[in-house]
Structures are given as structure tokens and as C-alpha cells.
Amino acid sequence: AQKITQTQPGMFVQEKEAVTLDCTYDTSDPSYGLFWYKQPSSGEMIFLIYQGSYDQQNATEGRYSLNFQKARKSANLVISASQLGDSAMYFCAMREAPLNRDDKIIFGKGTRLHILP
């Protein structure tokens, strides 16, 4: 079974609109961390935002926010006021038991976002 599911292979959004990228995860561990990464066409992976399973509030970083719905095992990324430079591949990822040094990050298959001028 997939641990991280990103159901939108591709999205087209008009510039300046808000964007929501979906991510659902599967874990039985009560302690876990969720990450979002951006991969532009250059290939480099850029860390965007982190949400811990025990965090009381949704994480925010500038124009990025994470809509964390624990009961639904959902961790959607919201980008406000999208810009042309937001066009990229976006990956959701999870680490179970973040304090366990043997644990690894598991990545979803990604969503390709296209921002239209």
C-alpha cells in the first residue's frame, strides 16, 4: 500500500489564484512528520514546509501553508497568490517516528503545477 498518495498528476492554475495540492498519507505511528518539497525544471529539490503530527497549528511559511487534517490523514499544501515561478513539480513526503534515526523519508509521486499568465 502506498504510504503517500498525491492524486493530482498535473494542475493548471491562473496566476494570482490560490492553489491547493492534495496529499494523503498512511501510517499507524502516532508520531510522524510531513514535508512538502518543490522541484523546478532545474531538478533541485527545495524544502518548503514541515508539519509535525503533534503540532497544534497548521504550519505556514510565507505564501505556503499546510492544511493538516489528522483524522482524515490529509496534508494539503496551499499556495496563496500563485506566481509564474511556482510552476514546478511538488512532492509530499512523510517520516514516521521522526526521532528514530533509522527512519527514512518516503516521497509521493508528485503533482506537476503549471501557472498560467
Add this chain to the structure above:
Amino acid sequence: DGGITQSPKYLFRKEGQNVTLSCEQNLNHDAMYWYRQDPGQGLRLIYYSQIVNDFQKGDIAEGYSVSREKKESFPLTVTSAQKNPTAFYLCATETMTVREQYFGPGTRLTVT
């Protein structure tokens, strides 16, 4: 500047040849990782190392080898035993706080 260096950005090899991909970091991070990415796919873990002189296999280690003789360096060798070596290879290091990973620019390997 602190960061992760991967060289070269593009690498071409003939089938049957071993090739070594370089990954160097000056972030002073203990843990380093190698991932493989195929078109339209997420990242798959090849090998990782949490301390010098120690490393563990990831999910797709067959046909690859690594070494970790220095904290700053974690080279990956793609051997001739790797059936489909053509891919994009990413190296990452990890912090010990929330444990997010920082990635290098990647090496695109093409084997013909």
C-alpha cells in the same frame, strides 16, 4: 557558501562501465542520502549514511555501492550490475532538528 555539490550535472557512460557520482557538503550535517528519480516518479532511496564509516541500504541498493570516509563526502558508484542506470540522481543531507533534508542540484546519468 554552505551547500551541497554534485558533479558533474550531466554524465554519459557506455553500458558495462562503472561510474562514480560525487556528493560533497559543507553544512556539517551528519546524515547523507542518495536517491534515484525516474521520469514522472518520486524519489527512491538507494543508500544512506548517518555517520562516517557507516552506511545502510535503502529500497533499491542493488547495483550500487557507496563509501563514507569523510563527513563531507558520500560518493555513489553505479556498477555494471545495475540493470537500468539511466536516471536522475539526487544527494541529500539532513538536519537533526525537524530532520528535513537538503538536496544537491542532482546528476543526470545517461548510459547507452
